[in-house]
Amino acid sequence: MSLNGPLRCETARDLPPALRGGVVAIGNFDGVHRGHQAVIGHARDIATREGRPLVCLTFEPHPRTVFRPDQPVARLTPAPIKAQLLGALGCDAVVEQNFTRSFAAASADSFVTDSLVDALGAAHVVVGYDFHYGTRRSGTAQTLRDAGAAHGFGVSVVDAFDDEGGALVSSSRIRSDIEAGDMAGANALLGYRFMVAGEIVHGRKLGRTLGYPTANMTLPDDTILMHGIYAVALRRPGGGAPLPGVASFGRRPTFDDGAPLFETFLFDFSDQLYGEHVSVSIFARLRGELQFDGVEALVRQMDQDSLEARAVLDAATPLSPLDALMSFGGGN
Known part of the structure; x- marks a missing residue:
């Protein structure tokens, strides 16, 4: 496994010729959870055995958001995090196919010929048991097997x-689980610690006055992370060991009850992170957000x-190689 990011393409036709003829894993892969990892792992095994590139075909934005814009899907893994995870699992390229109503309206046969055969030159396709494609989700695992037999590519369907x-x-x-604050449950299903990511921005610098300077970032409006205090590890761009810390996500009710902010205090760290795009792995939720009577009470709780x-x-161990x-x- 490697943290070197995969090539990212906006459409299947953007895939470079050198990566055509590969094994293609298809799915939304939101969360890249253990079930998704089973699909990717099966595809990776075939690619390794046959000496072929491994390509992941995903869809952006999430199809359910396209069809129900008034009820958008709260993403577990925005595209950059998803690509990073898929790259770590061995994908050479991630095709983030622009999903529109016109793309969805294409027939199942057109998806096969245009995307899988003509654009990707797929030698083998791997999907999950519930995969559907084409207009009105008319394509199924069985029609994909039939198409593979007709066009000369193999098809594997991975069980639930x-x-x-x-x-x-x-x-x-x-x-x-995440909405309920059950990070242990969510992480067990993911097979890795749930991550948030963003650019470190300037805040009001209240933490400095308390002896707890923080690295601050704004999470997307649709984030499902509960407000509260978390044990975390922050990873900077360019590699290096993740930095341990404690983070607060919320509105700072003791001070201003302002817009939600994710604020991370890093242990034994004094560098500047402003402008860096970082990711933060969330190990556990320690407590909910509280309002304190004064600064002294707040600092005592922060110490705890x-x-x-x-x-x-210190007690944490990896859930998986990922x-x-x-x-x-x-x-x-």
């Missing part, structure tokens, strides 16, 4: 992936939060 309790691993379950976050991070790479800075 259940957790240790026998329940289906799904993006909707993970969203529900820091001790608890250190204990959580988690070892993304959250701990080392792969297997």
Whole structure:
């Protein structure tokens, strides 16, 4: 596994000729959870065995958002994070196919001939058990097998992936866990620590006056992360070991009750991060956001939060080789 990002293409026809003729894994892959990883892993095994490139075909924006713009899907992994995860899993390129109503209206046969055969030159296609394609979702796993036989590419369909309790691993379950503040449950389904990302921006610098200078970033408006205090590890661009810390996400009710901000205090760190695009792995939710009577009470609680976050991070072990790479800075 490597953190070197894959090539990202906006459409299938943007794929360079050198990457044509590969194994193509298809799906939305929102969250890149353990079920998605099973699909990617199956495709990676075929690509390795046959000496072919591995290409992931995804869709941006999420198709459900296109059809229900009044009810957009809250993304677990925005496109840059998703591409990073897919690259870490071995994908050489990620095609972020622009999903529009006109694209969705194309027939199932057109999707096969235009995208898979003509644009990607697919030698083998791997999909999940519930994959549909083409207008009105008329294409199924069986029609894809038939198309592969007609056009000369192999097709593999990966079964549903259940957790240790026998329940289906799904993006909707993970969203529900995160919305409820159950980071342990969400991370277990993801197979790695849930991540947020963004640019470090200037804040009011209140943390400095309290002895807790923070690196601040604004999360998307549709974020599903609960307000509260979290044990985290921040990864800077360009590599290096993730930096441990404690983060607050919320409106700062003790001070201004302002717009939500994700503020990370890094342990034993004094560098400037302004302008850097960072990612933050969330290990645990420690507590909810509280309003304190004064600064002294707030600082006492922050001291306690820091001790608890250190204990959580010191005891943490990787959930998977992917988690070892993304959250701990080392792969297997």
